[in-house]
Amino acid sequence: MKNRICALFGIEKPIIQAGMIWCSGWELASAVSQAGGLGIIGAGSMYPDILRSHIKKCKKALGDLPFAVNVPMLYPQIEDLMEIIVEEKVPIVFTSAGNPKTWTAHLKDKGIKVVHVVSSLKFALKAEAAGVDAVVAEGFEAGGHNGRDETTSLVLWPMVANALQIPMIAAGGIASGQQIMAAFSLGAEAVQIGSRFVASAESSAHLNFKEAVVAAKEGDTILTLKELAPVRLIKNPFYAKLQEAYADGAQAEELKLVLGRARAKKGMFEGDLEEGELEIGQVSGMIDNIKPAALIFDELWKEFQEVKSKAIDW
Amino acid sequence: MKNRICALFGIEKPIIQAGMIWCSGWELASAVSQAGGLGIIGAGSMYPDILRSHIKKCKKALGDLPFAVNVPMLYPQIEDLMEIIVEEKVPIVFTSAGNPKTWTAHLKDKGIKVVHVVSSLKFALKAEAAGVDAVVAEGFEAGGHNGRDETTSLVLWPMVANALQIPMIAAGGIASGQQIMAAFSLGAEAVQIGSRFVASAESSAHLNFKEAVVAAKEGDTILTLKELAPVRLIKNPFYAKLQEAYADGAQAEELKLVLGRARAKKGMFEGDLEEGELEIGQVSGMIDNIKPAALIFDELWKEFQEVKSKAIDW
Numbered sequence A, B: 001m002k003n004r005i006c007a008l009f010g011i012e013k014p015i016i017q018a019g020m021i022w023c024s025g026w027e028l029a030s031a032v033s034q035a036g037g038l039g040i041i042g043a044g045s046m047y048p049d050i051l052r053s054h055i056k057k058c059k060k061a062l063g064d065l066p067f068a069v070n071v072p073m074l075y076p077q078i079e080d081l082m083e084i085i086v087e088e089k090v091p092i093v094f095t096s097a098g099n100p101k102t103w104t105a106h107l108k109d110k111g112i113k114v115v116h117v118v119s120s121l122k123f124a125l126k127a128e129a130a131g132v133d134a135v136v137a138e139g140f141e142a143g144g145h146n147g148r149d150e151t152t153s154l155v156l157w158p159m160v161a162n163a164l165q166i167p168m169i170a171a172g173g174i175a176s177g178q179q180i181m182a183a184f185s186l187g188a189e190a191v192q193i194g195s196r197f198v199a200s201a202e203s204s205a206h207l208n209f210k211e212a213v214v215a216a217k218e219g220d221t222i223l224t225l226k227e228l229a230p231v232r233l234i235k236n237p238f239y240a241k242l243q244e245a246y247a248d249g250a251q252a253e254e255l256k257l258v259l260g261r262a263r264a265k266k267g268m269f270e271g272d273l274e275e276g277e278l279e280i281g282q283v284s285g286m287i288d289n290i291k292p293a294a295l296i297f298d299e300l301w302k303e304f305q306e307v308k309s310k311a312i313d314w
Helices: A004-009 A026-034 A048-062 A078-087 A101-109 A121-129 A153-163 A177-185 A207-215 A237-247 A252-259 A263-269 A282-286 A293-313 B004-009 B026-034 B048-062 B078-087 B101-109 B121-129 B153-163 B177-185 B207-215 B237-247 B252-259 B263-269 B282-286 B293-313
Strands: A015-017 A040-042 A068-072 A092-096 A113-118 A134-138 A168-171 A190-193 A221-224 A231-234 B015-017 B040-042 B068-072 B092-096 B113-118 B134-138 B168-171 B190-193 B221-224 B231-234
Touching: A004 A134, A015 A026, A015 A293, A026 A040, A026 A048, A026 A293, A040 A048, A048 A078, A068 A078, A078 A101, A092 A101, A101 A113, A113 A121, A121 A134, A121 A153, A134 A153, A134 A190, A153 A168, A153 A177, A153 B153, A153 B177, A153 B282, A177 A190, A177 A293, A177 B153, A177 B177, A177 B293, A207 A263, A221 A237, A221 A282, A237 A252, A282 B153, A293 B177, A293 B293, B004 B134, B015 B026, B015 B293, B026 B040, B026 B048, B026 B293, B040 B048, B048 B078, B068 B078, B078 B101, B092 B101, B101 B113, B113 B121, B121 B134, B121 B153, B134 B153, B134 B190, B153 B168, B153 B177, B177 B190, B177 B293, B207 B263, B221 B237, B221 B282, B237 B252
Parallel strands: A015 A190, A040 A068, A068 A092, A092 A113, A113 A134, A134 A168, A168 A190, B015 B190, B040 B068, B068 B092, B092 B113, B113 B134, B134 B168, B168 B190
Antiparallel strands: A221 A231, B221 B231
8 A cells, every 4th residue: 555544544545534522423523434445433522431331332333443532621521531532442642732742652563653733833743753644634724623733734734744754644624535636646645524524414413413414604703712612614693692792801710610511512412593603614605415425525535536537638 | 728727827847836925026027027927926015117117027037928817806096006017018817815706808809818816715615706817826835915715725626627727726725746736636726825936046035034034944934914814924022912912812902003004015025034024935845945946946847847757546
């Protein structure tokens, strides 16, 4: 295999489905791995026993096919999660939102492949130094939590890919074969796709949220809450409340009060489009339908091949 | 010619140098047109008689080769500029920052090709309806004045290219052959490059500013002054003053006072890196040297061809 990411994970095609809170359980992860890519269970919104159950179901559905678990390192019971991951022999872990030094060596000692998600060249270099097998470089256009430098994928990807020895997986703003082609043009050896798979049949997102993703047009998302942790979300009535707080000069403590607890669950899992937090990427403006993940996967791959075949004429 | 932009402008290679205030006079524009692309005189920072002199020098240097003038439509004496452009038989005009309906028909009646710069699909469709020959679609990562939707190039370009009948020129975040390849992957038929040409020998930017562009690393620019007109600039002591004003809860009127007058000239043309406004794109983090424009042009084209030749293996 020429592609280092396909070789590393033992997958056919270098398309990875992002681990996302409330959206990516075992159904979505196993559908993407079965299609020939890498599916990821998003552990950030799961209690430890729920994660174990999703891993078991994924293993049962997939047999020998690989899958991964995404672990945001801010997770309060992270030791429990990591113990389950090792016990259940999860082959690949994607870590995010924390220091890659903390868990990389431990996981690699157990034979687990480790990938760390970054939003800047600086953190990419730190991840490489910490011994990870690959990095995901995610640009400003991505949904959910995001970097402080606001570097877009077009600028971030070549900076990271050209500076690192280990392979880079491109994320943020990818929902079409054209965008996959752009990612490879910029040095990526694989792509990680989130928003497009939120609007899939197998995603565990509430149907209301999937439909809100389909309805979103350009300019309907924004990166906000920069005083706490920057997050990209759909501008809905909850966001309007945040805007009122900003207009009143709210600082971090007051913003925390407005945010409250469990807003993301309320929006994305329970389908409350008014009061919930609806995390999604800018590329939602290009997503027009809800389809089975395998169909999305095959269309993305076909589009990528079509664009590639035209490149000779540019 | 297969490329519609090359055919439209009568140029050899689909690389356009952006018209930029204080940086792109006749020396830069003629160097880029001589290299086989399209050079643009940025009229936004020129009094009418200065513009006329730059046009005359460009025509003298170029003979029959094409060039363009960029006109921000907020320019106070815009009628005078447009009269000079028609009198001097400028073959191509790029309009920006205003309604494309206002001048397109008038210019086209005089046989002038018209291109309008947009930052959203919505404005791209309006420009097409106004009868322009092509649009420049410019993403969030671009330097200088920028759109309110904050849509990045990776998301904006395919939305615009796929929706319009007229050709799209991609701008914002392009300073390498990899990024040109990405632009073409996303439907562009040409690229417009700003920041990279600021750091050229022929750019009229002050050497201090050129060196600041070379010194800039990732995260060193930011889109700010969103309450007035969003602008991307280098975080320097002037920006720190803006930050202080924001921290004190400053609204639009107070921000205008902090901004004052002629900050852009002070920074980019007079080289005051402390008090001046230093408008540049995120991609400045990838620019490491100051070179003759023709050399930059040839390297970009060579890199693009090299990346293209590798695509078959992706």
